[in-house]
Amino acid sequence: MxxxxxxxxxxxxxxxxxxxxQIGLSEDDLAAKIVKLETNGTILGYHAVxxxxxxxxxxxTAVIEVxxxxxxEGGFDRIANxxxxxxxxxxxxxxxxxxxLMVVVEGSNLREVASFVADKLSTIEAxxxxxxxxxxxxxxxxxxxxxxxxxxxxLAVSP
Amino acid sequence: xxxxxIAEHVRNIPRSGIRDFFEIVQSMKEVISLGIGExxxxxxxxxxxxxxxxxxxxxxxxxxxxxSPRLRRAIAKYVEQYFAVEYNPHxxxxxxVGVSEAIDLALRSLINPxxxxxxxxxxxxxxxxxxxxxxxxxxxxxxxxxxxxxLRASDLEKVxxxxxxxxxxxxxxxxxxxxxxxxxxKKIAAFAxxxxxxxxxDEIYSELTYDEVPHHSIAALPGMKERTLFLHGFSKAFAMTxxxxxxxxxxxxxxxxxxKIHQYSMLCASIMSQEAACEALERGQRAIExxxxxxxxxxxxxxxxxxxxxIPCHLPKGAFYVFxxxxxxxxxxxxxxxxxxxxxxVAVVPGTAFGPSGEGYVRCSYATGMNxxxxxxxxxxxxxxx
Ligand SMILES: Cc1ncc(COP(=O)(O)O)c(C=O)c1O
Numbered sequence: 001m002x003x004x005x006x007x008x009x010x011x012x013x014x015x016x017x018x019x020x021x022q023i024g025l026s027e028d029d030l031a032a033k034i035v036k037l038e039t040n041g042t043i044l045g046y047h048a049v050x051x052x053x054x055x056x057x058x059x060x061t062a063v064i065e066v067x068x069x070x071x072x073e074g075g076f077d078r079i080a081n082x083x084x085x086x087x088x089x090x091x092x093x094x095x096x097x098x099x100x101l102m103v104v105v106e107g108s109n110l111r112e113v114a115s116f117v118a119d120k121l122s123t124i125e126a127x128x129x130x131x132x133x134x135x136x137x138x139x140x141x142x143x144x145x146x147x148x149x150x151x152x153x154x155l156a157v158s159p
Numbered sequence: 160x161x162x163x164x165i166a167e168h169v170r171n172i173p174r175s176g177i178r179d180f181f182e183i184v185q186s187m188k189e190v191i192s193l194g195i196g197e198x199x200x201x202x203x204x205x206x207x208x209x210x211x212x213x214x215x216x217x218x219x220x221x222x223x224x225x226x227s228p229r230l231r232r233a234i235a236k237y238v239e240q241y242f243a244v245e246y247n248p249h250x251x252x253x254x255x256v257g258v259s260e261a262i263d264l265a266l267r268s269l270i271n272p273x274x275x276x277x278x279x280x281x282x283x284x285x286x287x288x289x290x291x292x293x294x295x296x297x298x299x300x301x302x303x304x305x306x307x308x309x310l311r312a313s314d315l316e317k318v319x320x321x322x323x324x325x326x327x328x329x330x331x332x333x334x335x336x337x338x339x340x341x342x343x344x345k346k347i348a349a350f351a352x353x354x355x356x357x358x359x360x361d362e363i364y365s366e367l368t369y370d371e372v373p374h375h376s377i378a379a380l381p382g383m384k385e386r387t388l389f390l391h392g393f394s395k396a397f398a399m400t401x402x403x404x405x406x407x408x409x410x411x412x413x414x415x416x417x418x419k420i421h422q423y424s425m426l427c428a429s430i431m432s433q434e435a436a437c438e439a440l441e442r443g444q445r446a447i448e449x450x451x452x453x454x455x456x457x458x459x460x461x462x463x464x465x466x467x468x469x470i471p472c473h474l475p476k477g478a479f480y481v482f483x484x485x486x487x488x489x490x491x492x493x494x495x496x497x498x499x500x501x502x503x504x505v506a507v508v509p510g511t512a513f514g515p516s517g518e519g520y521v522r523c524s525y526a527t528g529m530n531x532x533x534x535x536x537x538x539x540x541x542x543x544x545x
Contacts, residue, residue: 003452018533021463022456152201157181157194157506159284159333 004033005042010143012046049144061090061106061135062113064121065099067128076100079126088116099131110134172288176512180496184506191535193523194506196333198398198479200453202435203446206397209438210431222430224422225414226254226406230433233440234406238391242365242376244384246408253414253421254428254436258363258392258405259285260421262327265359265388265407266293268416269325277318278327279310281334281482281513281520283361286327298323301516304484307473308337312346319354326356328377331364331477334513334522338368338476341375348380357413358387363405364478366396366447369455372476378408385410395479396447397439404432454479457525461532465523468540479526482510486519488543496521502545503538 004023007014020030037043052059068079076094080101084092091104103121107113113134122130138146184190201207225231231248239245246252255261262285270276272294278286280299287297298318302308315326328347330339339347351358358377365374378387392405407417421427458474458481465472465483472483485495492509499505508524510517525532 003456006452007456018460018529021460024459024463151199154195154197154199155181156184156190156192157177157508158196159175159177 001033001037004030005037008034008043008046013048049142051146052138053146056108058109059106060108060110060113061104062117063133063135064103064105064117065095065131065133066101066103066121067099067130068101068124068126069128070100071126079124082124083121086116086120088113088120168292168294172291175284175288177284177508180506180508180512183497184500187500187504190500190504190506191531191538192506193525193527193532193535194508195524195526196480197400198395198450198526199528200398200450202397202399202402203439203443205442205446206399206435206438210435213431213434218430218434220430222254222427222433224418224427225252226428227430227433227437230254230437230440233437234408237440238389238408242362242374242389243379244376244389244408246389247411250411251414252406252408253417254404254406254433255392255421256403256405256425256428257394258361258390260425261388261390261392261405261407261417262286262289262359262361263293264417264420265390265413266290266295266325267420268413269357270295271324273322274324275320275322276325276327277315277323277356279329279332280515281308281332281510281517282327283329283333284512286329287514290327295325296322299514299516301514302332302335302337304473304520307475308332308335308482309339309343310347311343312350315347315350319350323354323356325359326351327359327361329361329363331368331374331475333364333478334480334508334510334517335482336475336478336480338372339375341373344375344377345380348377348383351377351386352382356386358383360387360389362389362391363395365391367451367454367479368477369451369458370476374477388413393436393439396451397443398446398450399432399435399439402429402432402435404428404436454525457529457532460529461523461525461536464533464536465539468536468543470539470543479524481523481525482520483523484519485521492518492521499539499542503542505535505538505542507539 020027070076080092083103088105088107090106093102095102105113117130117132231252234252235246235248266289270293275296275298276290277298279302290297300314302310360377368374377383378389388407388409390407393399461481462472462474470483472481475481492511496507496509507521510520
């Protein structure tokens, strides 16, 4: 199971027939395993890692450090989920250190993100402060380097 | 130009079979090669970065002949941790220019003219010529497919003589991926003790064993440390072939003898590579595990695909080679390889490049990307159908 998850985490688009051969399962057994991981919530979804310099170059991503007042009951969870519900929000993490939540927001332009922060995020009552940092360039995302290096030459046959 | 100006013992060395094949492949375009005996991964970044940093700090001089004390300490720690053999970094370890140099130094230190050296075959291409260049007599012992190419002490008994001085082992094996079951390894150890042989164990693939098969080094068996030279390096598991760095661990008298040759012929291994090697030993485990998992998956793929194509191929437990049986095609190893190359532009290495007992087999390396492997397997399947 571990190796199946590891492979899918790295490359969920791998053809299922190849994957079955690599881990020594029949295609049917593999499909059953994957369905199980999906239905029990271990695998929540699949997506492609996009190079933003090649596609949708106007899109803007911001990382926002949010300080909130935790609630007596439920702590940060209810507020975090409330923030997570917005379409613009890609990720929400509870953090240790100087702020409480780290929120990653994506918008089709700068104005959209700014308005989300001003109108939605900072107006939530428990939110004390927001520090918004805009992403300028991506070098590596989800374990994938964005600069594609050419493979070095190798000898065609070697001992 | 007259060839007689080349020394006789060098003239007598036959050209490497792999070299001939390399030249044919090299002259063709767009070949998919399963003929490459080195990792397709580049050296993990943390290791490259450490080497860059060492250059920035100006570490550009010679080191001690035996290798930098820091590296020797790191080697001692690593070998103790993963192989359960303790060596003193002060006088039982020498850092060499790859396992290649370690083999050469060991043979030159141990062999008097005419001494016999036993080794198992099919094997790495350099063994027999290295023995010859050191003035020894190579004595090959064939391993068998039915034993998954592991070695049997009873076969060694058949060829041992009064002149036998050294036994060379390489498990996991290039080109068969064979590993040694512990029980059989113990018999080999007893054989070496009985005939008072020095054992050279080439451990270059020892990190790369799969399916929870534990690797046992003969050096760790009782009574073996004092008669064993443990040769290892960074080329395969750490993907560092081009750095040319390896080491030998063993009894102080043999290490001292090897050092005598090394200090005059090589002086020391490259300091940059030594710095990189320290980093590899200290923090390389995570990267090794990543590459090893990838090799395992490719191995499963290639073995399953070849068997399905009607080419019997056992599942080797180590290294990054499979050694399928191509006798069913009615072709010799060489003809199979040449025809496959000609018809499908897929390069595999004839088993005979690794000794006559490799006839009937070819070596396919899975140290190449999955897409290439997949394509190559399809083309091989097409080829054998015809
Ligand atoms: C069995 C074996 N020993 C030694 C070597 C050479 O290793 P190094 O790069 O450390 O000289 C190889 C390389 O292919 C090998 O397969």
